[in-house]
């Protein structure tokens with residue numbers, strides 16, 4: 001490769017651009033003891049509350065932000081009337097104010113420049129940055145077509161830029177929360193039941209008799225009401241069955257923990273189907289009435305006995321039979337949880353299909369204690385002209401994957417690398433609210449793509465790794481300092497919630513809606529932005545919905561009665577599933593016609609070579625991905641990740657708890673930083689485990705820098721789901737190094 005045109009800049013290099021003087025003086029003032037005293041005194045002052053919903057993860061709990069008379073944000077508390085939180089926030093939501101107070105926040109727009117032959121960022125005015133971005137939008141459109149400008153996004157800011165991109169003429173849009181997250185489960189469930197699972201998952205956990213978690217680590221995965229309902233279900237005597245190679249928090253609360261050999265879940269599920277059918281434990285009436293393809297399924301699973309699965313999964317046949325009977329006895333109040341981050345081994349749509357089929361056999365879809373029918377309220381669209389019709393977009397870029405339902409980030413990345421057979425050349429990116437350098441594996445490919453781009457703009461609140469690759473960085477204010485779209489919840493009953501600013505944006509940060517509108521207006525898209533303040537959009541929408549911003553500011557959340565019918569299937573009437581046949585598709589003709597297995601097949605996945613262990617990762621209750629690690633409140637709760645190592649492995653290598661080690665993966669990629677060992681029986685001997693999101697390498701993140709290992713760095717091999725393009729990430733193996741490999745290399 002030629003020398004990198006766009007060199008990675010750590011924002012710590014800012015000094016060269018000459019902006020630190022002013023901000024460091026401010027920083028010093030900020031940590032002055034005199035100021036701290038004043039802040040303390042303020043706590044006694046009167047607090048006012050403003051309505052918001054949380055943006056620390058995507059459960060979107062409604063909350064109240066409390067601000068003192070000086071306009072300083074003091075605390076956030078859950079809204080009692082909200083079905084997403086029932087008045088209680090998780091530790092991350094409570095700690096959300098740390099995001100507002102974080103002194104490492106992005107403070108001004110930044111533009112890449114060269115000083116003394118070195119690439120660096122310089123501080124820019126908003127006008128200058130927005131003019132430059134608008135000129136790039138125009139230039140890309142003239143030279144290649146608007147389609148060549150891609151948007152990679154996540155969360156609330158993404159919505160505002162999506163409107164801008166569509167108005168501009170580009171539908172080249174993707175997010176890691178699809179192909180690196182829940183994509184396969186949506187495809188698997190649509191194929192079977194005709195419906196997405198969606199968020200929040202319509203799992204009727206509070207009324208279930210049996211909850212089966214297959215790698216779904218609720219309790220570490222802190223999706224608020226799901227955790228609350230799970231503990232309610234346990235109190236009510238529900239049986240929890242957890243399938244996880246690691247003793248997760250959920251596994252520790254389970255009656256049955258099946259410590260499965262990684263990558264073999266489909267074999268276990270086929271054996272469960274075998275027992276459930278052979279022993280007649282399935283819901284015969286439900287299957288007869290609502291399902292297609294039972295005979296094919298029955299014939300197919302006959303050979304997949306628990307004895308067969310034992311050799312593959314290491315789970316004893318009697319344990320497989322026993323748990324299948326527990327599920328059968330609980331039917332239909334049983335949930336095989338569809339999971340959420342399900343991109344594991346590349347056959348993930350098929351694993352999701354196996355989960356869906358088990359739910360169907362047990363009659364749980366549309367049944368109390370299984371899955372309820374969710375409902376939401378439509379928020380009217382603020383009037384604007386029709387979007388132009390792009391010649392191609394995310395759909396065409398992902399055309400190799402017939403059942404992808406959203407943009408596939410990795411395909412957009414590949415389309416950004418010029419080649420003769422690339423029909424859909426992507427030339428510029430806007431990255432908004434997503435830290436792709438930590439959420440998308442195969443860094444080499446990602447860096448190559450970013451290097452080839454004509455232009456890249458990043459919108460973030462923090463100087464995250466991804467900002468270092470940008471030509472322009474725009475600082476967004478936090479969710480506590482802005483209006484955003486109305487949250488319309490998909491739940492047992494519909495509700496809406498608003499986000500209103502509790503304080504003025506700190507520094508020179510601005511909300512995404514404002515940036516999008518500014519760029520849109522510079523592009524002549526005035527008709528798409530017929531308002532001065534996004535507040536007017538919300539006001540208009542709320543009025544159309546028979547309420548007002550004034551009312552929502554007082555109550556935060558408005559609950560509506562259901563109008564779509566009962567929560568569960570009305571057995572008196574004939575119910576049609578939204579599939580092509582109107583029935584549950586146990587056997588998928590659609591998959592068959594596309595050349596895929598119509599019934600889920602177990603395939604053997606690669607295993608680690610001697611001396612290597614499978615790299616397993618997951619969540620910690622007090623952090624969301626990489627985004628909260630520098631948050632002062634949450635960093636206080638956990639400031640580094642640890643490497644879980646089985647005592648057997650520790651003995652072989654000679655490891656002790658808290659010893660520092662480095663990791664090397666199967667492709668000889670060595671971790672930049674070290675990690676401390678945690679010797680524990682809670683992880684199998686064939687894998688090691690760490691919490692995702694640590695190992696930040698930007699010094700400007702003062703609390704997060706160099707703490708722990710970045711799992712994504714070690715995920716260089718991916719297994720792509722042939723059905724929907726998901727990025728299977730759990731087929732990477734690491735060796736544990738006890739000596740600092742960087743020291744050795746330096747010599």
Ligand SMILES: Nc1nc2c(c(=O)[nH]1)N[C@H]1C(S)=C(S)[C@@H](COP(=O)(O)OP(=O)(O)OC[C@H]3O[C@@H](n4cnc5c(=O)[nH]c(N)nc54)[C@H](O)[C@@H]3O)O[C@H]1N2
Pocket residue numbers: 055153154157176177178180181182340341432433434435436438439440441459460461462464476477478479512617618624625626627692711712715729
């Ligand atoms: N190795 C590995 N990769 C993974 C995962 C994993 O477990 N391991 N998990 C996968 C999953 S499930 C998902 S959903 C994806 C998520 O991946 P991402 O969408 O990349 O999520 P985050 O890492 O939270 O990145 C959010 C970024 O937005 C910024 N941000 C936070 N709030 C705001 C805001 O209000 N405005 C703006 N403009 N920016 C904001 C944060 O600073 C951060 O840079 O990652 C996937 N990738």
Ligand SMILES: Nc1nc2c(c(=O)[nH]1)N[C@H]1C(S)=C(S)[C@@H](COP(=O)(O)OP(=O)(O)OC[C@H]3O[C@@H](n4cnc5c(=O)[nH]c(N)nc54)[C@H](O)[C@@H]3O)O[C@H]1N2
Pocket residue numbers: 057058181182214215216217218220221222223243244245246248260261262263264265339340341342344616617618619620621622623624625730
């Ligand atoms: N606190 C917190 N909560 C979060 C998030 C967060 O960042 N922080 N992110 C949210 C998001 S976007 C998502 S998508 C979800 C993800 O949450 P989940 O869907 O629950 O996460 P996964 O990463 O799929 O599951 C991790 C678990 O799978 C186990 N596992 C690993 N390999 C295997 C295997 O081969 N078989 C089986 N059966 N199990 C295996 C791991 O040991 C671990 O316990 O969490 C959400 N909730």
Ligand code: SF4
Pocket residue numbers: 054055056057058059060061085088089090091092093094222223224
């Ligand atoms: S679950 Fe926690 S982090 Fe997620 S939205 Fe709710 S309070 Fe915020």
Ligand SMILES: [Mo]
Pocket residue numbers: 177180181182340341
């Ligand atoms: Mo996710």
